[in-house]
Structures are given as C-alpha cells and as structure tokens.
Amino acid sequence: MTNTVLNTGLAGTTDSDRRLRELVDSYREPLTTYARRLTDGDNHRAEEAVQEAFVRAWRHLDKLTPDQGPVLGWLRRVVHNLVMDGYRTRKARPAEVALDQAADVALADPSDDVDNRVLVEQVLGELWPQHRAALIEVYLHGRSAAEIGASLGVPVGTVKSRVHYALRAARRVLADRTPCAA
Template sequence: MSAFEVIVNTHGAALLAYASKLTGDHHRAEDVVQETWVRAWRHQDRLTEDRGSVRGWLMRVAHNIVVDQYRSRRARPTEVELPDCDFTAVPEPADDVVNRMVVDSVLDVLSSPHRDTVVEVYFADRTAAGAAEVLRVPVGTVKSRVHKALRTLREALPEAAALEAA
C-alpha cells in the first residue's frame, strides 16, 4: 500500500464528515473531498507529520474549497430551472386565425373612426402624433378616441370571450 493510500484510508472518513458539516449537502461534500484529494495528490511532499498535521492540512484545503465555491456562487447570477417546453416550436397557424377572428369581432363593436384610430395606434404602432397625421385629425382627437375605444373594448371583452367559446 502506498503512502498516499494510507493517508486516504486514515483521514478519508473524517474529511468527508467535515466537508458534509461545512456544506450541509452530502453530494457537494463528496465533490469537495474529491477536489481535496486531487490537491493532496499534487502536494504529496507536504503530507508528512514532520511538516505539520496531515489532517489539519486536508481540513484547511477542504475549508478553502468550500469558501471558494460559496464565493463563486454569490458572484454568479442564480441559476433557474426552465419550464419544460419547446422554445423552438412554431405556434399553430390556426391559433393566429382564431385570435385574428376574435380581435376583428371585438373591433367591430367600435365605430369606424374609433376602430381606425385603434388600428393606427396599436396595430400600426404609431404615436398619437403619427396617428393624427395619418388620420388627418388633431392629436387630442386621437387621444380621446383611443380612450373611448379602450373603454368600449373593456366592456365588450366578456362578449368576445363568449364568442370564442362558441
């Protein structure tokens, strides 16, 4: 049996117990112990009782590894689990058709000037000034039409949900 194997057999259980206490997680503790053994392998010349306590050296290395892991986790953003869905999936074209039918039916509730104003502001993505220029009305008129149209649409939405369910 090599000198390194003797060290592992002598101090392995105590090192794992110490790392478990530091991390609070058995699996992370095993990773810490493994990294400790890698570093011990690289520095076998230091692992003699005449140069100091071998167990003390191993415990200090394990402690430093845990501290390094803690600091690196705090320096990175927290990892989050993504929901189980396919982000590459293309939406069903039928959904777009249904949505468009619902939007058209809801917009039919509005008068022609109000509908044209909503279409310019929300669907053509124009500012009030831009919509006023296209519709050839004052900016204040665009703002008041949008306000009244949104109020009318809010009242009509329960009816639109009933149309979609049918």
C-alpha cells in the first residue's frame, strides 16, 4: 500500500478507515522490515505479505485493540504466517523451468534404487540368520559390534566374525548373480 492510495479521499472517511490508516502509518515500516528479513530481502514478496496483513487487519479492526493484546504482535504473526505459507506453497509445487533447461533439472530415475533394493533383499535372504542379523545391525542400523554383542548376548569377536563371513558370503552371492562385463 502506498501513501498516495491511503491519503486519497480523506473527506468521506469513516472511523474504520481512520483506524486502518493509523495502523498502516504506525506499523508499515516495522512490518516491511520484518517481512524483508523473512523473505531474504525479496521486497516484492515482503510488501505483498504486509499488504495482505493490512487487508486482514481491516477485516478484524474490531478485534485489534490494545486491550485485546499488542496490535504489532498480531500483525507480525500474520506476516510470518503469510511468508511461511508462501514458502510451503513454492516447495509443494515443482519448479518451473524453460523447456531448453528441462534436461538439467530432470529427476533421477528411481528404478536403479528399486533394483538395488531387490538385489540386497535377495542377497540378505540367502545368508544364515545369524550373519544376516549382524550385517543388518552394523550396516543398516549403524550399531557398533559392542552394542550388537550386548543385545544378542554374544561376544564382540563373534559379532565381528559374523559380519566378516556375512560380507564374504554376500560377495559370493553377488558374484553369482551379476554378469561379468566382457
């Protein structure tokens, strides 16, 4: 909102118009500064959020009184919510790019991840249960050999040997399943 828009037509103003003008005159600058910080210096988005906050203030002028709480606090919360909603909206939508740049931003093909997941499940399925449990705990859950030994009730050395033999068996299974490059 600009001063020229707010200051035109002052002769026929009502109490609500005067109250809104007072709010804008008092709080436009601090709200715009706050909104600029939230939008990383984007003046357009900051001014848009402040303008929308004043539209909402106009709709709730009867509730914006000092005895209901600080008006600036209410306006700042509205600006904050508007800016955060804008961030969420932009994150939810895919980025728009020019057609000639589409190849640069194309998403990776998830089929490789699916293939790898299936292969890992098949390899794990062919390991002995004790070896499989040790391997899963170390590599998928990130636990140490001491933690695994304590939870399984076996010595640390046993956990280490199970992981060693599980990896060796997994390599053999993978060698049998994947064709060699010629």
